[in-house]
Amino acid sequence: MHGQDSAHRELKVGILGATGTVGQRFIALLAEHPYFVIHALGASHRSAGKRYSQAVQWKQTAPIPHAVRDMVVHECKPEHFTGCSVVFSGLDADVAGEIEADFRRADLAVFSNAKNYRRDPTVPLIVPLVNSSHFAMIPQQRLQHKPPLKKGFILTNANCSTTAVVVPLAALEKAFGPIESCMITTMQAISGAGYPGLPSMDILDNVVPHIGGEEEKIEWETLKILGGIVDGDDGLKAFDMHSPSPLRISASCNRVPVIEGHTECVSVRFARRPPPSPQQVREALTAYTSDAYALGCPSAPRHTIFVHEEPDRPQPRLDRDYQRGAGVSVGRVRQCRVLDIKFVVLANNVAIGAATSSIINAELAVTKGIIA
Numbered sequence: 001m002h003g004q005d006s007a008h009r010e011l012k013v014g015i016l017g018a019t020g021t022v023g024q025r026f027i028a029l030l031a032e033h034p035y036f037v038i039h040a041l042g043a044s045h046r047s048a049g050k051r052y053s054q055a056v057q058w059k060q061t062a063p064i065p066h067a068v069r070d071m072v073v074h075e076c077k078p079e080h081f082t083g084c085s086v087v088f089s090g091l092d093a094d095v096a097g098e099i100e101a102d103f104r105r106a107d108l109a110v111f112s113n114a115k116n117y118r119r120d121p122t123v124p125l126i127v128p129l130v131n132s133s134h135f136a137m138i139p140q141q142r143l144q145h146k147p148p149l150k151k152g153f154i155l156t157n158a159n160c161s162t163t164a165v166v167v168p169l170a171a172l173e174k175a176f177g178p179i180e181s182c183m184i185t186t187m188q189a190i191s192g193a194g195y196p197g198l199p200s201m202d203i204l205d206n207v208v209p210h211i212g213g214e215e216e217k218i219e220w221e222t223l224k225i226l227g228g229i230v231d232g233d234d235g236l237k238a239f240d241m242h243s244p245s246p247l248r249i250s251a252s253c254n255r256v257p258v259i260e261g262h263t264e265c266v267s268v269r270f271a272r273r274p275p276p277s278p279q280q281v282r283e284a285l286t287a288y289t290s291d292a293y294a295l296g297c298p299s300a301p302r303h304t305i306f307v308h309e310e311p312d313r314p315q316p317r318l319d320r321d322y323q324r325g326a327g328v329s330v331g332r333v334r335q336c337r338v339l340d341i342k343f344v345v346l347a348n349n350v351a352i353g354a355a356t357s358s359i360i361n362a363e364l365a366v367t368k369g370i371i372a
């Protein structure tokens with residue numbers, strides 16, 4: 001961790017979906033946070049009323065942090081989260097829509113991992129290593145809410161496979177201008193499906209070439225994240241979805257017998273001709289830094305993108321915990337005979353693909369004065 005940690009007073013945070021795969025990662029990361037302090041935990045009625053250690057099927061390598069072991073889990077109702085400056089959500093998407101809206105209505109700041117609000121025209125979809133400028137939409141979201149809000153908002157982070165790919169794409173666009181087309185093939189870890197996820201009889205010794213809704217999410221979310229914000233004639237801001245330069249994306253998603261870490265094979269074609277060489281691409285990826293790190297967010301990785309030279313890296317087992325899973329790893333940068341350049345990217349789906357992104361987004365909100 002870096003940054004001027006001591007400059008911030010302690011801020012109370014709550015976690016919705018605290019017993020789930022993402023919720024557990026929130027707890028593990030926040031237990032060591034320099035200024036966020038876990039104040040309230042929420043989950044379903046099945047867990048409510050129990051001590052955290054009784055409600056959860058803890059699957060992290062480190063033990064349950066002492067400070068939360070005996071905390072009582074509540075139902076996900078705003079009255080149990082009074083006093084929280086930040087509410088992180090790792091809720092199941094089947095229930096996240098209504099619950100997160102209730103929390104926003106109660107004027108709470110919600111940082112969500114669920115897919116429900118990613119397409120909302122006033123909700124920023126922020127991968128903190130890429131598009132922190134989208135915080136500019138928060139004032140409008142507060143104003144358009146009925147009734148208007150002083151502190152509350154919903155901000156989402158992306159699908160875990162989208163997160164992995166937008167980081168190198170953003171670095172490449174920054175260095176070489178718009179990308180015209182992109183082919184992505186994912187190999188996604190089982191933990192992406194929550195716990196207990198797929199039956200072992202389905203995933204051991206196997207590859208499942210379908211993850212419902214995933215390909216559409218990658219193809220759509222990438223445009224919102226890599227696009228800008230424009231001022232409309234009506235005086236309202238809007239996400240421009242990567243216009244006016246079209247970015248065509250085709251994704252194919254597969255579930256593989258890996259516990260943690262999504263690996264993706266990516267090929268890109270640049271609009272500008274001639275395209276960059278593989279060496280220029282490696283240098284641009286290595287040089288890319290995030291606003292979040294520059295602004296001193298303590299959970300932001302020093303190396304946004306680590307570029308491997310070895311021909312057989314990145315690998316999930318070896319590379320998913322580098323920088324506590326907060327950055328992305330790229331390797332095998334080489335020429336593509338059909339498009340221009342191809343490479344492999346790996347991201348930890350439950351860290352930067354989920355909880356770590358939410359936490360850095362909340363740190364950015366504090367740094368930018370959106371949360372006091």
Ligand SMILES: NC(=O)C1=CN([C@@H]2O[C@H](COP(=O)(O)OP(=O)(O)OC[C@H]3O[C@@H](n4cnc5c(N)ncnc54)[C@H](OP(=O)(O)O)[C@@H]3O)[C@@H](O)[C@H]2O)C=CC1
Pocket residue numbers: 016017018019020021022023042043044045046047048076089090091092093095096113114115158159160191192193194195349350353354
């Ligand atoms: N796993 C991953 O890699 C990623 C996940 N996400 C998204 O994050 C969210 C959480 O995913 P994940 O942790 O994998 O899911 P899990 O299934 O592991 O956990 C779901 C959580 O939601 C709670 N919950 C379920 N029903 C209710 C309810 N009716 N009211 C209140 N709480 C409820 C559960 O509580 P209880 O234990 O009491 O049932 C549990 O805490 C999902 O929206 C997912 O799509 C996003 C990116 C990556």
Ligand SMILES: N[C@@H](CC(=O)OP(=O)(O)O)C(=O)O
Pocket residue numbers: 093113114115158159160161188189191192193211214217349
């Ligand atoms: N679908 C992802 C995880 C996930 O929950 O995605 P989303 O938050 O977009 O629903 C996976 O299976 O690996």
